[in-house]
Amino acid sequence: MSATLTATVLDELKRRLAERERMLRREIEEARAAREEGRTANIGVVVDRGDEANQHLQAGIAHLERERDLQELADIDEARRRMAEGTYGECIDCGRDIALERLRVQPSSLRCIACQEAREKRGPQPLRDPLDR
Numbered sequence: 001m002s003a004t005l006t007a008t009v010l011d012e013l014k015r016r017l018a019e020r021e022r023m024l025r026r027e028i029e030e031a032r033a034a035r036e037e038g039r040t041a042n043i044g045v046v047v048d049r050g051d052e053a054n055q056h057l058q059a060g061i062a063h064l065e066r067e068r069d070l071q072e073l074a075d076i077d078e079a080r081r082r083m084a085e086g087t088y089g090e091c092i093d094c095g096r097d098i099a100l101e102r103l104r105v106q107p108s109s110l111r112c113i114a115c116q117e118a119r120e121k122r123g124p125q126p127l128r129d130p131l132d133r
Helices: 007-041 049-085 100-105 113-121
Strands: none
Touching: 007 049, 007 100
């Protein structure tokens, strides 16, 4: 674990992870409730093709947002596992320390800035299992 990650800093990052997890779970639940409400509100409603296409587009966007949120929840679980193992704050690609500033902004970060930028330049990657390294 990085030398800059004192017990106080780790506690701060754990609180940030917990707050982000609460926010994500709330967003997922609100989206689920809205989806259910939309299903029941449209029963017996006649829609034209434009409305139907818009509903389909909105449903696709909502699905992608949900997938992103679920992936971030998996990343939070992975960060907690790495904290317990003592590897939190180390880049999974190069092994160097992840800057504390980066961890404060994104406490579930798995990579240092350089490795993350290199990964993003390679383009979209398939969703990963957080246990795969």
